[in-house]
Every structure is written in C-alpha cells, then in structure tokens.
Amino acid sequence: MAHDLENPRTRKYSKLKSFIRYIEEIVKKSFLFIFVLVNFIFHSKKKKIIDIGSYKDKDNRFINYFFFSLKNEFNFSYDLSFSVLNFVKKIGIKNFMLHSAPNIFLKDKNKIKFSLNLKNSKQNELNFNTNYFGKNNPDCIFLPYYIYPRLYNNDYTSLKVFEKNEKHIKIFFSGSTNKEVYGKFKWVDENGDRLLNRVEIIDFIIKNFKNKIFFLKSYEDLKRIDFLKTPIVLSINDKLVKKTKTNLTNDQHFEIISKSQFLLTAPGADMPLCHHLIEGIKMRSIPISNYANLHQPIIPNENYLYFTNYESLKNSIDEALNMSDEEINLKQKKLDEFYSKILSPSSFLESFNKRTSNDIVACNDIESLQWLKR
Secondary structure, X not given: OOOOOOOOOOOOOOHHHHHHHHHHHHHHHHHHHHHHHHHOOOOOOOOEEEEOOOOOOOOOOOHHHHHHHHOOOEXXXXXXXXXXXXXXXXXXXXXXXHHEEEHHHOOOOOEEEEEEOOOOOOOOEEEEEOOOOOOOOOOOEEOOOOOOOOHHHHOOHHHHHHOOOOOOEEEEEEEEOOHHHHOOOXXXXXXXXXXXXXXXXXXXXXXXXXXXXXXXXXXXXXXXXXXXXOOEEEEEEOOOOOHHHOOOOHHHHHHHHHOEEEEEEOOOOOOOOOHHHHHHHHOOOEEEEOOHHHOOOOOOHHHOEEOOXXXXXXXXXXXXXXXXXXXXXXXXXXXXXXXXXXXXXXXHHHHHHOOOOOEEEOOOOHHHHHHHHO
C-alpha cells in the first residue's frame, strides 16, 4: 500500500517505510507481468467475451463479484498494458490464467466492451453506472453489493460448509471500531436524520447491554461462552490493523456468523453499506442494520431488523433477544431464498443473460458517494 495521506493506516509511515512499500509494489507487479506474458501463449478460448481493454481508469471494487459470476461462461479479454496488472491483482493469478485472453488474438471475435459511467453507450458496450444511490434507468439491472471482494477469488465456494451450522449465538458483531477510521462516517437520510456510525452503535450497546456481552478476543474463546448469560458476542478491534491481523480469520469470521441467529451490521468508514450485511444474509444470520434499506436491489423489510437512532437500536436488540424460534426460522428461510434468487452470483448471471439493457448499476464505494456531491 502506498503512502496515502488520506488513509489513517498509511499516512504515518516514515519515508523509509513508504519507500520500502513502493519497491514491494514494483516487485509484485513485475511478478504479475510474467503471468500476463505467459497468458499470451496459454489462454482460455470461450466464445463469449467481455473486453476490459487496458483496464485503465476502470479499476473498481465490484470486479471480483462480476468476474466470479460470469467467469464460467465468459472470457475476459484485455489489451497488453501495465494497467491490466491491477485487474490481475484483483481477481488473482489462477482466475486470470483460466478465464482471460489477450485481445490481439481475438480481433475477429464479437466482444462486449466493459465501460464505466458512459453518457451514451453503444450496443456492444456494458455501461457500469456507479451512481448507485441516485435515480437510474428503469431498464437497468443492479449488480448486488458483495461480501469482502477478494473472497470471490478462492474462498467463496468453501463457505458452503458453514451453511448448515446450528445457531447457538443470539447476536454477533465482528469488525474494527477504530474511531479515527469509523468515527468520521456521516450520512443524512432522506428524512434529514443522521445515521449512527459504527463507533456510536457499538459504544451504545456496550453501555446498555454490558451484562449480556461476551468479548471474543480469539476463535478459541468460543469454548468459554455461556450463550444464555451472554447472548451478545462482540469481536472488536479498535487498533489500525491489516485484515490479516484481526481477531478472526475469514473462515472463522464466517463460521461464527453461520452460528449466529442475528448479525449486527454497522456502516463502513465512508459509506453506509458494509460487506457484513451481505455476509449475514448469505449465512442466514438476520441483519440488525441502520442502512439495509439503501441496498439495491431492495431488501424486503421483513428480512432484517431496522433502526434509525439509539432508541430504535435498543428496541431492535431487545426484539432480537426475545424473538421466538419460530419467527427466527421463518426469517432465516426468507433470507436464504432472497440470497439465492437475488444476491447470489448465479442469480446475477441469470439476470445478466436475460438483460434488456446494457446499463448495470453497481456500487463502487467512494466513487458512488461522490455522485451525491455533483
């Protein structure tokens, strides 16, 4: 990661550390470029092709979900350029080698071009509109929000092993609560009400439900939980750490979600949507959320518990703690159906193949927020 003055994790880097990270980045890209050259000789030969061109100015957060959804039916073709290394880095070397091909060998093929935010797209162009929170073409299709993007590269299919786990935990939250990162979140809804940020939400729960909380510091702590006395489990870290240095690995994170009846999902650092919302739905863990209503496609109200302020947050936690098993099972069944039919990669592939328009609305995090300021 480069020395980014806007990023709390990197802006305190010394000049020496910044230089070392810069050299590391050059070495990594040089390594990736070797595989691009190899792909010129050994590449996939599927008939349906999406042309990403040079990938310059097209790098985005949703490419992992989009690629994973379509890779078994489509080839992703590219122009030889250094910008393509960002594409390889995002989807992973294995995926690139199996599902990509250089444009130089595909000149006579029919291709659909990958484009971002075109005012007027042509018939053979996919136009990804990142104005996710604005008004959009009624004929467009929505690319659903996604779990943590890199999990689509290797780990997504392995998550299925957790889907039948029994749910012993009532309410679970896992994530960073660093005030410098998550305390700056500001969002005002259509009614003029400010959404609570992640730090405010967790601080309130700790203050008001302290006798019912178990603080999970590691995966091994699961063995020590009394699920009746402490039905709320929080795995929080308020330090500035990498994803690889959190309390739980990705697998452990998903396993515990799959063992939880409810998942508390709080806003991200800059924007309201967070990957935890989709992770909870996939694992049939009922979201408790103050932003699920902003997701496109629309998530039915009965599929989550919604709060807007401290009072409704407390009411939602109380409702979750006291909800009957029958109602919980019904909600979980509806979540499973919604994910399968609307949010899953296979459902997006089906929508993509049946589309009547090449306009696709997708959330690209910070860029999607910037549309609101225009």
